[in-house]
Structures are given as C-alpha cells and as structure tokens.
Amino acid sequence: MKTRLPLPLHLQYWDLFLIELSNWRWGWRNLALTGTVLPLFGILLLGSFARELGAYALSFVLVGNLVMALLFEHMGKLISHFAYMKVAGSLDYFATLPIRKNVLILAASTAFFILFLPSLVVVLAGGAWILRLELHIHPLAFAVVPLCALPLAGIGALLGVSFRTPEEASAAGRLLTILMLTIGPVLIPPDRLPDWLVWLGFLSPATYAASALRQVVLGPLTSRLLLDFAVLAGCVLISFRLVDRKMDWREG
Amino acid sequence: MKNRSNSVYSVSRLTKTYPGKDTPANDDISFNVQQGEIFGLLGDNGAGKSTLVKQMANLVRPTRGSVNLYGRPVQEEPLLVPRFVGYMPQTARTLNSLTVSEALYFTSHLRGCGRQESNCERERLVQLWELHDIRTELCSRLSGGQQRLLQLAAAMAGQPPILILDEPTNELSPQRRRHVWETLRAENSKRGTTIIFITHDAIEAEKIIQQVGIMRRGRLAALGKPSDLKKQLDQQLRLELRFQPESPPVLPLGLQPQKLSEDHWIVRLDQHQVEAALSGLDFSRIDDFQLHSATLEDLYLHYT
Numbered sequence: 001m002k003t004r005l006p007l008p009l010h011l012q013y014w015d016l017f018l019i020e021l022s023n024w025r026w027g028w029r030n031l032a033l034t035g036t037v038l039p040l041f042g043i044l045l046l047g048s049f050a051r052e053l054g055a056y057a058l059s060f061v062l063v064g065n066l067v068m069a070l071l072f073e074h075m076g077k078l079i080s081h082f083a084y085m086k087v088a089g090s091l092d093y094f095a096t097l098p099i100r101k102n103v104l105i106l107a108a109s110t111a112f113f114i115l116f117l118p119s120l121v122v123v124l125a126g127g128a129w130i131l132r133l134e135l136h137i138h139p140l141a142f143a144v145v146p147l148c149a150l151p152l153a154g155i156g157a158l159l160g161v162s163f164r165t166p167e168e169a170s171a172a173g174r175l176l177t178i179l180m181l182t183i184g185p186v187l188i189p190p191d192r193l194p195d196w197l198v199w200l201g202f203l204s205p206a207t208y209a210a211s212a213l214r215q216v217v218l219g220p221l222t223s224r225l226l227l228d229f230a231v232l233a234g235c236v237l238i239s240f241r242l243v244d245r246k247m248d249w250r251e252g
Numbered sequence: 253m254k255n256r257s258n259s260v261y262s263v264s265r266l267t268k269t270y271p272g273k274d275t276p277a278n279d280d281i282s283f284n285v286q287q288g289e290i291f292g293l294l295g296d297n298g299a300g301k302s303t304l305v306k307q308m309a310n311l312v313r314p315t316r317g318s319v320n321l322y323g324r325p326v327q328e329e330p331l332l333v334p335r336f337v338g339y340m341p342q343t344a345r346t347l348n349s350l351t352v353s354e355a356l357y358f359t360s361h362l363r364g365c366g367r368q369e370s371n372c373e374r375e376r377l378v379q380l381w382e383l384h385d386i387r388t389e390l391c392s393r394l395s396g397g398q399q400r401l402l403q404l405a406a407a408m409a410g411q412p413p414i415l416i417l418d419e420p421t422n423e424l425s426p427q428r429r430r431h432v433w434e435t436l437r438a439e440n441s442k443r444g445t446t447i448i449f450i451t452h453d454a455i456e457a458e459k460i461i462q463q464v465g466i467m468r469r470g471r472l473a474a475l476g477k478p479s480d481l482k483k484q485l486d487q488q489l490r491l492e493l494r495f496q497p498e499s500p501p502v503l504p505l506g507l508q509p510q511k512l513s514e515d516h517w518i519v520r521l522d523q524h525q526v527e528a529a530l531s532g533l534d535f536s537r538i539d540d541f542q543l544h545s546a547t548l549e550d551l552y553l554h555y556t
Contacts, residue, residue, distance in 0.1 A: 004364030006331060015358050022349040089343040092311050097362045098334035
C-alpha cells in the first residue's frame with residue numbers, strides 16, 4: 001500500500017502550468033481572433049477621432065486598447081475557464097489531488113498569459129503602425145507586462161469560482177471590465193476627463209497598468225513608474241491572497 | 253457508532269442541507285468503512301449518495317456531523333483526502349484539453365510519483381483499462397463510456413489506498429461493466445485497496461460488495477453485509493419473466509405478478525408453489541425466465 005508525499009511546489013507548478021497551457025489546443029483560434037482583431041478595430045476606430053488631438057491622446061488609445069485586451073481576453077478567459085472548471089468537475093479533480101490551490105491559480109494565470117502574449121505583441125505593433133506612433137520598448141516591459149496581467153488573473157479566477165454559472169460569472173466580468181476601463185485615464189487622457197473620474201481612477205488597477213505600460217512601450221520613463229510598479233505588485237499580492245482565502249473549492 | 257480501530261473512514265451523524273433548501277440532502281448518517289473493505293452505496297436518484305461521497309472526499313462541507321479518515325477529521329486537514337484517496341466524480345468532463353496518456357501521466361505525477369514511476373503507472377493503467385486505442389486521443393473527443401474508463405484509471409493513478417467512485421459503470425457496455433467489477437475486485441484482493449462506490453448496477457455489483465448502505469430520502473435505510481440484510485427479507489423466490497408485450501403469459505391461479513414494465517414481470521413464490529407455477533406456464537409465450545432467491549436488487553427495491 002503506497003502513500004506518498006505531495007510534490008514540491010515548483011514541480012506542482014510545472015505540471016499544472018503544462019496542463020493549463022494545453023488549452024491552446026481548443027483556444028488558439030478564439031484567442032487570435034478576439035485577442036487581436038477586436039483591439040485593432042478599437043484602435044482604428046478611436047484613433048480616427050483622436051488623431052487630431054496629437055500623439056499624447058493617441059498613446060492613450062494604443063495603451064488603453066492593450067489594457068482592454070488584457071481585461072477582456074486575459075481576465076475574461078480566466079473567468080470563463082474557472083467557471084467552466086467548476087461546472088465540469090475539473091475543480092473537484094484538482095481538489096482531490098495533493099496540490100496547493102494558489103499554485104493552480106498561478107499556473108493557470110501564467111499559462112493563459114503566455115497564450116495571450118502573441119496577440120498582445122500583434123496589437124502593440126499593429127496599433128503603433130495604424131496610429132503612426134514610434135515604439136520605445138524599455139527592457140522593464142518584460143517585468144511590467146506580466147505584472148499588469150497577474151492581478152487581473154487573480155480577480156478572474158475569483159470571479160470564475162464565485163458565481164453559480166459561467167454565464168453569471170462572465171456577465172460580472174464584463175461589468176467589471178467596463179468599470180475599470182471607464183474610470184481613470186485608461187483610454188482617454190486625464191485632461192479630457194472630469195476630475196472626479198480621474199481621482200476615482202486611482203482605485204482601479206487598470207489605471208496603474210495603463211500608466212506603466214505607456215511608459216515602458218512608448219516612453220519616457222518617469223518616477224511615476226515606481227508608484228505604478230508598487231501598486232501593481234501590491235495588487236498581485238492582495239488578489240492572490242484574496243483568492244487563496246476566498247476561493248473554497250468545496251461546495252456549500 | 254463505535255469507532256473500530258481498523259476503520260479507514262468513520263462517518264458520524266453527517267447532515268448536509270444545501271443553502272436555500274428546506275430538506276437536507278442527507279441526514280444523520282453514521283457508518284464505518286473498514287480497511288480493505290468494498291463498500292457499496294445504493295439508492296434512488298436524489299437519495300443523497302453523491303452528496304455523501306463528496307463529503308467523504310471533502311468536496312462538500314457538512315452542515316453537521318463529521319467525517320474522519322484514519323481517525324483525523326477531513327475538514328481540518330486539506331491534504332488528508334488528496335494523499336490517501338483516489339476520487340472519481342459522477343461527471344466525466346475533466347481534463348478536456350489533454351490526451352488520455354497525458355491525463356494519466358500528470359495525475360500520477362501530481363499524486364507524488366516520480367517521473368519514471370509516472371510513466372510506468374500510465375502504461376499499467378492503459379493496459380489495465382484497455383485504453384491502447386485511445387491513448388493519443390484528446391479527452392474531449394472520447395465517448396461517454398471511454399471518459400468513464402479514463403476517470404476510473406485517473407482515480408487509480410498512483411495507487412491510492414482508498415478509492416471513492418461515483419457510479420463507475422455508468423454509460424458502459426455490459427462487457428465493460430463486467431471488466432470494471434472484475435478489475436476492482438482484483439485491485440482489492442491484490443493491494444488491499446479500500447473501495448467505496450455508488451452504483452445502480454446492483455446485480456453486477458453484488459459479486460464484489462462486502463458491505464452495503466442503502467439510502468432513501470437522505471437517510472441510511474439499511475446498512476450491513478448483503479447476506480445479513482437478505483435474511484431480513486422474506487424467504488420467497490423470484491420468478492422473472494420476459495415476454496412480448498402483446499402476448500403476456502397467463503399465470504396459474506393465485507399468483508399475482510409485480511409488473512416492472514409491459515414486457516417484464518416478477519412473481520414472488522413460496523417454495524411449495526414453484527413446481528406448480530413452472531408447470532402451469534405456457535413457455536411458448538415467454539422469451540426468457542429466471543428463478544432466483546433474493547438479490548441485492550431486491551434489497552434495493554425493498555428499502556427504496
């Protein structure tokens with residue numbers, strides 16, 4: 001009779017990451033289409049309005065659409081994924097294996113982020129070309145981009161398991177996405193927004209994600225990046241802590 | 253309930269009422285499962301069987317009562333069940349993006365087997381459950397029966413000492429069902445695996461069940477060895493008759509059939525009635541008949 005010890009955490013992570021990454025087998029067409037085509041259309045549409053306002057406004061269009069893609073595609077996919085896992089019994093399967101819940105969430109988040117990365121690159125390059133913006137990609141982008149994605153992934157996982165059906169979870173996710181896009185200077189420059197909306201934006205992680213992304217892909221870097229970095233890192237810690245505490249994969 | 257020292261599971265006064273429901277899904281259930289025992293749970297749909305095994309697998313939080321595994325409460329030690337129990341859920345739609353081979357490898361590895369051991373375990377399970385032809389298929393493309401076999405194999409991956417199986421033979425052909433029961437019996441005698449399962453396949457399951465619990469409306473209506481429980485039933489024999497619905501058989505006077513369907517009756521007979529009943533039947537109107545003593549299915553029908 002064999003009883004075994006759980007795998008070390010890094011091996012748990014690697015297995016779960018590969019399991020989650022295998023979702024490309026069914027999801028790549030969807031990811032390519034909605035993760036690339038929709039944001040590029042958004043850039044085309046909003047860019048035609050913002051062109052006469054100059055490069056500063058266009059930078060918000062480009063980065064705002066990147067954030068929108070992150071919210072709709074990355075967070076949205078994780079909401080659907082966790083909601084489906086709950087309904088299909090996959091969470092029961094994982095719950096009866098000797099693995100850590102937060103390792104599963106981290107593995108799913110990173111796997112879906114990697115699946116989303118090609119779309120992000122295409123949208124960035126295509127959007128810059130459409131808007132005739134010059135990209136100045138700073139090496140810090142390799143740290144900032146995952147940092148923007150991870151807190152959204154944590155929120156996505158939490159929403160996915162908190163609602164009774166995938167439909168309810170997706171609806172809540174869409175509502176949250178719209179709220180995060182509209183409060184704060186994400187798609188629209190702050191000088192075009194009422195003050196109260198700018199101030200309210202300080203409560204939204206999307207504001208800090210947009211600010212950090214703008215600096216690392218278009219430049220210049222300012223001291224504001226430190227604040228953005230700190231807030232996003234804090235959001236990662238808080239969201240994963242929250243998911244770990246609140247996400248009970250037992251029913252009732 | 254007495255907690256005997258070789259109990260693997262000890263369930264005590266377990267009750268579950270789901271939020272928003274007035275009646276409990278299961279109510280005041282107590283029993284023990286011994287080391288190396290094959291424990292079958294029977295009961296009608298909605299009787300609370302799946303809730304009970306989910307509570308035992310620590311997937312559903314009890315409203316009252318406790319579930320102890322090796323004397324320790326499952327709720328308080330999150331890794332207790334995952335370390336010792338292989339669980340097969342009723343739904344079979346997990347790991348859809350993996351191939352059969354990958355699903356078995358990862359399940360073994362995540363249960364703590366080394367890489368090489370996981371590869372061996374995968375080969376053993378492919379062999380055991382005859383999954384050769386579908387090993388490279390995506391799980392999402394498997395038929396219901398193939399998914400069932402994969403879930404069984406995944407539950408056994410890493411050879412956990414306890415298996416909890418929620419309707420393991422659902423959607424399987426008769427040959428496959430027989431193979432499942434034979435394999436589970438072999439697993440139990442070879443490795444001493446404790447097996448707890450839910451089934452509606454009472455006739456086949458009877459060959460391996462050592463202790464049975466019969467649930468009715470959330471409560472344990474009967475619990476014990478099938479042979480002991482059968483003694484509590486009447487000593488009548490069962491004559492099962494199958495026939496064409498348009499020409500039902502004419503029974504000798506005084507015999508009343510229990511009509512299970514339009515082409516399937518059961519007639520209960522005292523021993524002295526058997527000869528007269530058989531000689532009085534017109535066999536040209538009967539497709540098939542069986543005469544037998546009380547079965548697990550009779551117990552199931554009696555208590556539910």
